[in-house]
Amino acid sequence: MSERFTGNFTQQEPIPEEGIAAAMDVLRHGRLHRYNLADGEKGEAALLEEEFAAAMGSKYCLAVTSGGYAMATALRAVGVTPGDKVLSNAFTLAPVPGAIAGVGADPVFVDVTEQLTIDLDDLAAKADRANVLLLSHMRGHICDMDALMEICDGADVRVIEDCAHTMGGSWRGVPSGRHGIAGCYSTQTYKHMNSGEGGFLITDDEELMARAVVLSGSYMLYERHGAAPGPEVFERIRLETPNMSGRMDNLRAAILRPQLRALAEQCERWNMRYRALEDGLRGVAGVQIINRPNDEYFVGSSFQFLLPGRSGADIRALMERCTARGVELKWFGDEEPVAFTSKYTSWAYASPEPLPKTDKVLAGLMDMRVPLTFSVEDCAQIARIIADEVRT
Numbered sequence: 001m002s003e004r005f006t007g008n009f010t011q012q013e014p015i016p017e018e019g020i021a022a023a024m025d026v027l028r029h030g031r032l033h034r035y036n037l038a039d040g041e042k043g044e045a046a047l048l049e050e051e052f053a054a055a056m057g058s059k060y061c062l063a064v065t066s067g068g069y070a071m072a073t074a075l076r077a078v079g080v081t082p083g084d085k086v087l088s089n090a091f092t093l094a095p096v097p098g099a100i101a102g103v104g105a106d107p108v109f110v111d112v113t114e115q116l117t118i119d120l121d122d123l124a125a126k127a128d129r130a131n132v133l134l135l136s137h138m139r140g141h142i143c144d145m146d147a148l149m150e151i152c153d154g155a156d157v158r159v160i161e162d163c164a165h166t167m168g169g170s171w172r173g174v175p176s177g178r179h180g181i182a183g184c185y186s187t188q189t190y191k192h193m194n195s196g197e198g199g200f201l202i203t204d205d206e207e208l209m210a211r212a213v214v215l216s217g218s219y220m221l222y223e224r225h226g227a228a229p230g231p232e233v234f235e236r237i238r239l240e241t242p243n244m245s246g247r248m249d250n251l252r253a254a255i256l257r258p259q260l261r262a263l264a265e266q267c268e269r270w271n272m273r274y275r276a277l278e279d280g281l282r283g284v285a286g287v288q289i290i291n292r293p294n295d296e297y298f299v300g301s302s303f304q305f306l307l308p309g310r311s312g313a314d315i316r317a318l319m320e321r322c323t324a325r326g327v328e329l330k331w332f333g334d335e336e337p338v339a340f341t342s343k344y345t346s347w348a349y350a351s352p353e354p355l356p357k358t359d360k361v362l363a364g365l366m367d368m369r370v371p372l373t374f375s376v377e378d379c380a381q382i383a384r385i386i387a388d389e390v391r392t
């Protein structure tokens with residue numbers, strides 16, 4: 001009888017007790033709106049902003065309703081307007097091109113390499129086509145950020161980082177989100193902190209942050225923010241910046257603050273699980289492991305590997321055999337978008353140009369989430385099952 005995995009690929013850990021207690025306090029006093037404050041009270045949302053800015057080493061931080069909202073707000077705040085072009089990764093998730101489309105701009109997709117990072121040669125070739133790059137550290141893979149910044153600085157392209165999968169990660173010791181002009185994060189349930197929905201925007205640029213705060217729906221209450229510039233900066237932009245409601249509330253902020261304190265430890269727990277999967281699949285004929293550079297500190301909250309040269313029918317059959325043994329693999333090569341996975345050709349509204357190099361990588365790209373409810377032994381078992389079925 002072959003072994004079968006019985007864990008649940010979408011079950012996250014519970015909210016820490018400290019977060020539940022803090023949430024109960026907010027529910028009891030009823031001041032859920034971030035600007036509804038008692039005398040002398042800073043509020044959970046403002047405190048969370050202070051703490052997240054400190055954790056990432058940024059001057060400013062804004063907490064918002066989602067990662068997608070953070071990206072759209074960053075694009076608006078750097079001055080992207082309808083009809084502009086914005087460079088972005090061909091390999092990413094739908095909210096990334098969606099944020100670009102949301103501001104009326106047109107994505108220009110850049111190839112992915114076999115390391116699952118943005119193709120710097122393709123980026124250099126396309127850098128004269130836009131003034132902004134929305135860089136997605138998709139599935140936590142961080143490219144050579146020094147080389148990327150050199151290309152972008154040289155071409156006057158401003159970089160907004162999508163750190164939905166790299167919260168807690170870094171390149172050569174610099175936190176993900178601190179290389180470009182702004183970093184965006186998600187606190188949606190499947191990311192590195194869980195408030196159901198939520199997100200952050202960080203930057204050192206005072207005017208960008210002032211615009212973002214007003215865009216997020218601060219009205220003229222921007223002085224109640226925890227990590228925003230002084231009122232003199234708002235004076236310059238407040239009447240020319242629209243209010244596009246997307247605020248974080250005190251309830252979700254209360255849930256997130258204890259999770260932020262535990263982030264570094266959680267990242268280590270993810271990486272132990274990631275290494276167990278990697279160890280179990282390394283050396284299996286036909287499986288190409290993704291090489292992780294020493295300069296990258298990644299967060300292994302998901303795991304990818306390549307099955308180069310296999311047909312789509314073959315991969316579908318492999319996925320079915322794995323599913324029958326309790327292992328749910330996702331595939332980025334499918335022509336049809338399925339659940340969370342879609343590929344650039346499915347974003348027809350963006351009229352994507354064909355990218356044969358990317359197609360070749362995606363055709364063999366397998367993916368799975370690694371929830372922290374899995375033990376390290378669970379991950380070793382999952383790897384054994386996949387290895388077994390790949391060999392079949």
Ligand SMILES: *Cc1c(COP(=O)(O)O)cnc(C)c1O
Binds near residue numbers: 066068137198199
């Ligand atoms: C989840 C995700 C986002 C968007 O985050 P939401 O909070 O769901 O809007 C952006 N980029 C990537 C790569 C994501 O996985």
